[in-house]
Amino acid sequence: MTETAPALRLGTAHGRGTLLAAVLASGMVFLDTTVVNVALPHLGADLDATVAGLQWTVNGYLLMLAAFVLLGGALGDRFGRRRVFLVGVVWFTLASLLCGLAQGTEWLIAARFLQGAGGALLTPGSLSVLQASFHPDDRGRAIGAWSGLSGVSTALGPFLGGWLIDALSWRWIFFLNLPLAVLVLLATLRWVPESRDKAASRTGTAGRGRRRFDVAGALLGALALAGVTYALIDAPVRGFDSVPVLAAALAGVAGAVAFVLVERRRGDAAMLPTGLFxxxxxxxxxxxxxxxxxxxxxxxxxxxxxxxxxxxxxxxxxxxxxxxxxxxxxxxxxxxxxxxxxxxxxxxxxxxxxxxxxxxxxxxxxxxxxxxxxxxxxxxxxxxxxxxxxxxxxxxxxxxxxxxxxxxxxxxxxxxxxxxxxxxxxxxxxxxxxxxxxxxxxxxxxxxxxxxxxxxxxxxxxxxxxxxxxxxxxxxxxxxxxx
Known part of the structure; x- marks a missing residue:
């Protein structure tokens, strides 16, 4: 059950403001998913990157999104969807600034990892805020508008990014997030109501049975993806029989096995209940x-x-x-x-x-x-x-x-x-x-x-x-x- 939250109507200022915040926030994440590919030749030449550097520029972001997006949704349910959404916006924006300021491949890759972690907080929050805040009669239209308008931002991403890269620099595909984030923060603070899942935040005597975060599952999932990814990317440089590549591959496989065992033991409380399969x-x-x-x-x-x-x-x-x-x-x-x-x-x-x-x-x-x-x-x-x-x-x-x-x-x-x-x-x-x-x-x-x-x-x-x-x-x- 969810805490009582204002039943927003789409035609009101608060309804439009909440929708605006969700659309702009998800638009930033979708934009940086698509536009970076267009920038790869330019940032590769500017930073003297190898193929592996380009791969990690894309994959550092995707890895964090894939591994932690479910945990991000659970954090919102527990601590408040608006609060976690705001944290995600600030985190994502600061990481975008670091990406734009990068002076080397290692700097850019580290910033992309941070950006993906911010996106993992932001992505589920943008939709769950709409789901929890709008009146049932307007919820479908709000989510439909979010989907359509977020899709427009995805469509415009490569076009806008390409123009920025040619006219200014690849760095501006990341700097663009800063003014968008300011609008998101202002709209969220002014119009977005707070909501959370009572079952996820229950305390006191009933606290013994409350849902816990499946942090172990999220970390093991990240280890599995990161180990396999590192082994695949580094193998052409070091060789398949090198110690770092073999160690990464074994860590990835071990992480995947441990992930399955942990999720099975936790049952329905797991980040990914194995009963689904x-x-x-x-x-x-x-x-x-x-x-x-x-x-x-x-x-x-x-x-x-x-x-x-x-x-x-x-x-x-x-x-x-x-x-x-x-x-x-x-x-x-x-x-x-x-x-x-x-x-x-x-x-x-x-x-x-x-x-x-x-x-x-x-x-x-x-x-x-x-x-x-x-x-x-x-x-x-x-x-x-x-x-x-x-x-x-x-x-x-x-x-x-x-x-x-x-x-x-x-x-x-x-x-x-x-x-x-x-x-x-x-x-x-x-x-x-x-x-x-x-x-x-x-x-x-x-x-x-x-x-x-x-x-x-x-x-x-x-x-x-x-x-x-x-x-x-x-x-x-x-x-x-x-x-």
Whole structure:
């Protein structure tokens, strides 16, 4: 049960102010998820970074988001969603400032880790504040507006980031967060009400049975992801048989095993109740999520660098090249969700990855001096259509695969699975295609690696499609005929 909070109406000043704070805050996080890829060639040249440095610039952020986003939501429930949201905004903003001021690769990577931790507090808070604050009659519209407007910020991210990089410097993609954060803080302090989960903050005699934070689970999950990621990124430099690489790999595997054991022992009090995986569909859909988002993460990482360092495009034109994909997601996701509700998820989750894979095969043939309209746009559009067919049906099916009382943790884990997919792809693909050191600045080496990476990403998508054909069905909680 939640503490009594003002039942905000969307048409009031407090309602609009709360929505503004949530949209701007999540927009900052989504912006820094997408725009950094466009900046990689510039910050790499400015800071004299290696491929490993670029990988950690992306993965430090994703690692913290994937590992701690569930814990961030629990902290908000316990200590107050508005309070934790404010902490996340300040933390994220200070980390963004450190990113923009970075004088070396190590500095930037450390700041990106901090930024991801702030995002893990901020991301669940922006949505939970809306869920807890708005009147039930307006809650759906508020969340819908949050989703749409946050999507617009995601769409504008590569375009705006590309312009800032060309006109000023890559540093301004991080400095941009400062004025946005000031607006978020002012709106939050003025209009956002406080709320918390009484069951999570119960004290006194009943305190013995109160819910505790699953800090051990969060730390073990982070160790598992960090160990495997470090081993994959460092192996091309040190060798697979080096002590640091082997130690990191063993630590990652041990962390994963310990994570499963700890979560199983904690039962429903765990950050990730293992009983959720009693649903075969939930398990399958999350493996599917890792495959699809690994393809997305690998594709965006390589394409942004390739278009600038081989094809010769500006950062702005590279950002524009990715814009149709996000626009298609914004326009088509609701329709794809409605289609899935009618016919079941199997067909969209099968056809979508196949169409997206076809787009990557087309993009594999992009050469220096390529035309945007003839050589790049068709592949980006196909990939965007395929992704649009997947995203909404996947989210709805994940939620429908578990009991309603686990909807929050199921959604959070699926979000973490998508981040982990991108994280592992960015860590593994350069190793698989033989790109290391300063290879990203050498057109011949980057071209071979890019073409190999597109095939790997297409293969991941086709593996997801095969999984959907064989293992995905309409969730039992949905009405209608089986898919």
């Amino acid at each position: 009693g649903s075969r569909l939930f398990s399958v859909l999350n493996v599917f999520t890792v495959l699809v988002y690994a393809a997305l993460g690998g594709f965006t990482f390589f394409l942004a660098v390739y278009l600038q360092n081989v094809v010769g495009w500006s950062a702005l034109l590279t950002g524009v090249a990715l814009l149709p994909m996000t626009v298609l997601l914004l326009v088509g996701s609701a329709r794809a969700g409605a289609l899935s509700a009618r016919i079941g998820p199997r067909l969209p989750l099968t056809v979508g990855p196949v169409v997206a894979a076809a787009g990557l095969v087309l993009l594999r043939g992009v050469d220096p001096g390529a035309s945007y309209w003839r050589d790049v746009l068709p592949g980006v559009v196909l990939f965007g259509i395929g992704l649009t067919l997947v995203v909404a049906p996947l989210t709805a099916s994940v939620l429908a695969a578990v009991d309603d009382r686990f909807a929050g943790v199921a959604s959070g884990f699926n979000n973490a699975a998508s981040r982990a997919g991108g994280l592992l792809a960015v860590a593994a693909l350069p190793l698989l295609v033989g790109l290391s050191g300063a290879g990203y600045a050498q057109p011949a080496a980057l071209t071979d690696a890019y073409r190999g990476a597109m095939l790997w990403c297409a293969g991941l998508l086709l593996a997801g499609a095969a999984m959907a054909v064989l293992l995905v069905h309409r969730p039992a909680s949905e009405e209608g005929h089986p898919a």
